[in-house]
Amino acid sequence: MATAFVLAGCTTGLQFHAQDSKGNAEPAPPTEMITEELIAAEKRSSAQQGEQNLSRLMVPHPPPYTIGRGDVLAIVVWDHPELAGGGVTAATAAADAAGTGANSNSNAPQPGFVVDHQGRIQFPFAGLLPVEGLTEDAARALLTQKLARYIANPNITLRVQAYRSKRVYIDGEVKQPGLQAINDIPMTLVEALNRAGGLLPTADQSRIALERGDARYSINLRDLVQKGINPGNIMLAPGDVVRVHSRDESKVFVSGEVVQPKALTMHNGRLTLNEALGETGGISPLSGDARQIYVVRKTPERTRVFQLDARLTGSLAMAESFELRPKDVVYVAASPLANWNRHLSLLFPGALTSAVSVTNRP
Template identity: 45%
Template sequence: MGSPKAAEESLGGDAAPAGALTAISSELIVRQRAERATEVKREVKRLFGTGRAYRIGAGDIVNIVVWGHPEMALTPATSNRSTGSSSQADVGNGYNVNPDGVIQFPFLGPVKIAGLTENQARELLTNRIAKYIRDPQLTVRVQAYRHDRVYIDGEVRVPGLQTMDDVPMTLPEAINRAGGFTPQADRSSVILTRKNISTEINLPQLTRLGVNPNRILLAGGDLLRVVNRDESKIFVLGEVTVPRALQMRDGRLSLTEALGEAGGASQLTSNPRQIYVIRKVPHDKDEGEEKAEIYHLDAGTPTAFMLANDFELKARDVVFIDAAPVVRWNRVISNVLPSYNTLFVNTRNTTR
């Protein structure tokens, strides 16, 4: 295999400082495998939760029935035409929870029920109304859920607001409510933003680790965005048969696969000993100039592609194959000769 020094010289000497290149070797592959995720990331684990009873919030419509006391209903009880009797169950009794979490209830006036479950609200109202009604029997249920909402954007079929109800909303359920993924969705890059903190979720990776994505519960105010596959492309350039941009498959693509999709290295013009992977390095805004990692593969022998098959690319990587020295020379000559011929002809005309 070629040395990093030779590769640096191929890239242009001073343009590639010592240590800028990392050879793609068996040691590097072993190190990458060790760094590969074997458990769920800590920031994703923070999103795990268990379902709990729905808590009433501002904007919800709450149905409250005091059995045996139709006069406390917001609307008159409906009458049964055949018997002439009224049915309390037919009464539409919806109380709007105002922005302060308060409802206006007969005899009691303003009562704050925001933050309570249905059972807790029932107990509170029962205890208070007992001062006016002997042994009151109440039923409390949320008639319309309007408090907690999540926004789903990106590569789903029906983006927009989704209202949360008494069934805890998991990540897969939220995507299902939005019509599911579009064909251009990148399942390996689902971004959940909560309280201005964004967390990237790799659904195929969770499945490979044996983790059920239903463990991720959404909360009111969450923003869920499914990234387009075009945002995580791989670019194959240089002396390949068909230079192109490639889409990753569920966030994974090996160097061999990328070269194969581009038709492989050109047999006429490429230098298989000089294959590079250029990767942008995350950096702080205060650091100024952006940096890159450059990986070098010497594919002078077919067995080198075994290493390439195990080398996993990352989103926005650039794969570049350098030209053979003789091709470089021919290109220089083809550019120099027309200029030389023009100069020679002009010189001859001047001397005449």
């Protein structure tokens, strides 16, 4: 009777036993059969979850650079070298433009006017000049207006010599993670990644996180390209943190009656059930039950269990269309015959070996 009970139990399919934090039994999650309707519903759900409002990040026409606190300005009043003070003379400006200045090939501090903590510079005759938030052209016009009271038709050259006020941080799977200064070249997401040396082969292009204040955005580069959205229009702001996740953080675990159970790395956020089974050698022909292919998925709300019967018509097409998600567990149950052999071996150790030996005797 004990043997009959075990055999009956092993033919009912995969059994799930759930417990709460106190160890009390909970109802097992219902098994959802993988069908065309379920696949379509899952795709709609994934599309809704993936639709994040990135419009506030998109800036097709970036504005010019604005001066900030800590920036160093190079200011030249032509024909008036006495106004250079601790700044840049006309000769120095010409030498720097030609690349022959004394500091052109050294790490020595460049002369210039530093924007103070209140966003001002101090310039002869003009006094304390508020330049924070102004473009180079606007700052030049303001300084020209101030000096026109003392100099007839002042000819002024003003440019940002050192960009030190605005930075972004690039981390994760890039060649050179660290701080990147925002300069007159628009700091788009693509520009920031290129300045960081580009993505490593281990980078997951589907999982790029951008943190801006309390907001967090998840960016899928390949998905944007497929939708016809140019990632180069994503403009970074000062203080942004960009992290490129590793593909190793998005794995799918395949176990049970497959040829080679193992953890699989997703391909830039994509891996189908058919691909997962194929990369593990497929269902074991000796012990696997093609009727019982399960996908266990932990969601914030509950645990979901999907089942595929590979014997049905169109099951391979459904397996190719069923998208797995990171941390999914694919499990192939054993066939009734394989379960019978294993339980019999546990009940009567060595019985099958002895029977085979007796049968093989001459």
